[in-house]
Amino acid sequence: MLVLSVITGVCIIVSFLFDSKKTIKGVKKGLTMFLNLLPTLLLMLALVSIVFYLVPNETMIKYMGKDSGVAGWLIAASLGSLSLIPGFIAFPLCSILLKSGVGYPTIAVFITTLMMVGIVTLPVEAKFFGWKTSIIRNAVSFVAALLIGIIMMLLL
Amino acid sequence: MKKLTKYIFPIVFLAFIGISYLLNFASGEQIGGNFWLFFKEMILFLPLMFILIGLFDVWIPREKIEKHIGEDSGWKGTLLVILLASLQAGPLYGAFPFAYILWKKGCNIRNIFIYLGAFSTIKIPMITFEIGFLGLKFSLLRTLITLPVFIIIGYIMEWYLKDKNFEVKQP
Numbered sequence: 001m002l003v004l005s006v007i008t009g010v011c012i013i014v015s016f017l018f019d020s021k022k023t024i025k026g027v028k029k030g031l032t033m034f035l036n037l038l039p040t041l042l043l044m045l046a047l048v049s050i051v052f053y054l055v056p057n058e059t060m061i062k063y064m065g066k067d068s069g070v071a072g073w074l075i076a077a078s079l080g081s082l083s084l085i086p087g088f089i090a091f092p093l094c095s096i097l098l099k100s101g102v103g104y105p106t107i108a109v110f111i112t113t114l115m116m117v118g119i120v121t122l123p124v125e126a127k128f129f130g131w132k133t134s135i136i137r138n139a140v141s142f143v144a145a146l147l148i149g150i151i152m153m154l155l156l
Numbered sequence: 157m158k159k160l161t162k163y164i165f166p167i168v169f170l171a172f173i174g175i176s177y178l179l180n181f182a183s184g185e186q187i188g189g190n191f192w193l194f195f196k197e198m199i200l201f202l203p204l205m206f207i208l209i210g211l212f213d214v215w216i217p218r219e220k221i222e223k224h225i226g227e228d229s230g231w232k233g234t235l236l237v238i239l240l241a242s243l244q245a246g247p248l249y250g251a252f253p254f255a256y257i258l259w260k261k262g263c264n265i266r267n268i269f270i271y272l273g274a275f276s277t278i279k280i281p282m283i284t285f286e287i288g289f290l291g292l293k294f295s296l297l298r299t300l301i302t303l304p305v306f307i308i309i310g311y312i313m314e315w316y317l318k319d320k321n322f323e324v325k326q327p
Binding site (some may be wrong): 007 | 186194195201272277311325326
């Protein structure tokens with residue numbers, strides 16, 4: 001976070017020294033895009049916080065449990081698609097899952113959907129790509145996550 | 157007025173959270189706590205990123221980007237977007253605005269989706285974190301398996317969207 005702030009600050013200053021008009025135009029443009037997106041972002045964050053409340057970590061551990069096989073995978077993939085957990089929470093959670101007996105392939109499926117598939121982020125994605133393309137990208141990624149699990153299982 | 161209607165859902169949501177706190181409604185308070193946690197992460201990170209994207213837009217000419225990751229860029233272009241994505245940080249929704257600016261500067265469809273795939277799964281700052289919690293073997297294996305998979309997704313999306321007037325819209 002600090003790194004990003006410093007980078008942004010330096011970029012603005014250097015850019016301003018070269019061309020103040022261009023800089024103002026660029027910053028304005030960036031902030032306008034942000035403000036246009038803000039209502040959708042707030043909607044997304046509201047959805048995330050509700051999902052996070054409805055499906056707490058304990059529930060995830062319970063459902064993924066030791067049940068590997070197709071059901072376990074589908075549960076892992078669905079939970080991963082539904083939630084949007086930042087890495088600093090996701091990886092510790094996965095390490096707990098591992099210790100509670102969940103297999104590596106299931107973890108791989110869970111992580112991949114967590115990262116690539118986002119149902120709660122769909123409204124934001126659709127603002128950029130349109131609904132149809134966004135849904136297709138997420139669906140393809142969902143299948144890909146299962147595929148990654150299968151390869152993982154064959155290799156481990 | 158029109159501006160306000162766009163915020164109708166967030167306003168209703170925040171009102172719900174506010175009332176929950178007033179009435180000590182535990183579920184509402186917990187959801188409010190979650191919201192604050194995620195909101196903090198976003199509100200610091202995204203405006204800065206959008207400013208960088210705005211500056212990128214005014215300074216970097218289209219021809220430069222198009223040459224490297226555009227229609228005729230080949231595997232070198234793909235390598236370049238993967239490298240670019242893997243050095244970044246942040247949640248997936250942070251990648252969408254960046255994908256927009258790459259598209260505007262002439263990046264081809266395949267590389268846009270490869271960028272999104274790489275951004276979401278193989279960011280280097282995140283992999284170091286993953287190794288810490290899940291071990292080197294698992295993390296490396298997952299990365300190596302995922303890499304070709306999202307490149308294939310890039311090809312699938314390109315094949316599907318090629319004749320469909322695909323565009324990445326400005327929000």
